[in-house]
Amino acid sequence: MANPKLKTVVKPSQNSNVITRRKPAAAVKTAYSVAEREEIFRRFSVQRPEPRGELEHTNPFTLVVAVALSAQATDAGVNKATRALFKVADTPQKMLDLGEEKLRDYIKTIGLYRNKAKNVIALSKMLVDEFAAQVPETREKLVRLPGVGRKTANVVLSMAFGQATMAVDTHIFRIANRIRLAPGKTPDEVEARLMKVVPKHYLYHAHHWLILHGRYTCKARRPECERCVIADICKSPEKSSDIPAPLVELPPQVIGEAVE
Numbered sequence: 001m002a003n004p005k006l007k008t009v010v011k012p013s014q015n016s017n018v019i020t021r022r023k024p025a026a027a028v029k030t031a032y033s034v035a036e037r038e039e040i041f042r043r044f045s046v047q048r049p050e051p052r053g054e055l056e057h058t059n060p061f062t063l064v065v066a067v068a069l070s071a072q073a074t075d076a077g078v079n080k081a082t083r084a085l086f087k088v089a090d091t092p093q094k095m096l097d098l099g100e101e102k103l104r105d106y107i108k109t110i111g112l113y114r115n116k117a118k119n120v121i122a123l124s125k126m127l128v129d130e131f132a133a134q135v136p137e138t139r140e141k142l143v144r145l146p147g148v149g150r151k152t153a154n155v156v157l158s159m160a161f162g163q164a165t166m167a168v169d170t171h172i173f174r175i176a177n178r179i180r181l182a183p184g185k186t187p188d189e190v191e192a193r194l195m196k197v198v199p200k201h202y203l204y205h206a207h208h209w210l211i212l213h214g215r216y217t218c219k220a221r222r223p224e225c226e227r228c229v230i231a232d233i234c235k236s237p238e239k240s241s242d243i244p245a246p247l248v249e250l251p252p253q254v255i256g257e258a259v260e
């Protein structure tokens with residue numbers, strides 16, 4: 001199938017009677033009309049009315065640690081290690097009291113654990129020294145923490161503080177480009193485009209829907225189009241079916257038992 005034509009979405013001016021010299025809003029490319037995007041996310045919302053992230057945590061601090069540990073690791077692998085860790089260290093001070101060496105023992109099954117242990121101790125120290133042991137609620141402050149990048153900050157802002165963000169991981173980056181929903185060369189570009197093309201009322205859950213869709217259906221090596229609820233709308237050149245799967249609510253996710 002040839003690449004579908006990308007549509008240009010331009011945000012209308014808030015007051016069309018007022019003539020201003022401001023530059024027009026930046027155009028955003030997507031292969032889908034407003035109605036198609038609405039329908040895509042409506043179907044995701046029927047499948048998963050309350051999508052959840054699969055990283056186990058008990059408070060904003062343990063969420064920051066879990067997300068920092070999850071780089072290049074599976075959520076299931078991180079959960080296995082953190083279940084015991086968070087029983088003894090669920091605050092920045094307790095993490096510092098535990099110390100880097102013992103922390104390494106808890107997380108040694110996770111890839112890059114030495115570096116990650118260093119970062120977790122350093123970020124715990126910064127939280128204690130500069131943030132009164134509280135996880136900050138702004139992206140600017142979160143990304144100052146060692147080992148916390150924009151993606152981690154977005155996950156924390158969404159899951160811990162209820163803000164609508166788009167944490168672009170490998171699944172979201174792949175889907176946005178594969179189906180031409182919000183194509184971009186970098187995660188930041190995809191994030192900015194998705195924030196514009198996802199219908200506002202679906203934005204809060206959108207990153208979880210896309211991650212789970214990528215993890216369980218639109219998989220990296222071979223998308224399972226015959227199991228996909230948006231197969232009739234999808235404009236991916238890679239798709240292998242035009243018939244959408246039945247639209248039903250999926251069984252509740254089993255946290256920590258996800259298979260990549």
Ligand code: SF4
Nearest residue numbers: 218223225228231234
């Ligand atoms: S139809 Fe296939 S390629 Fe398109 S979103 Fe579904 S699984 Fe992905």
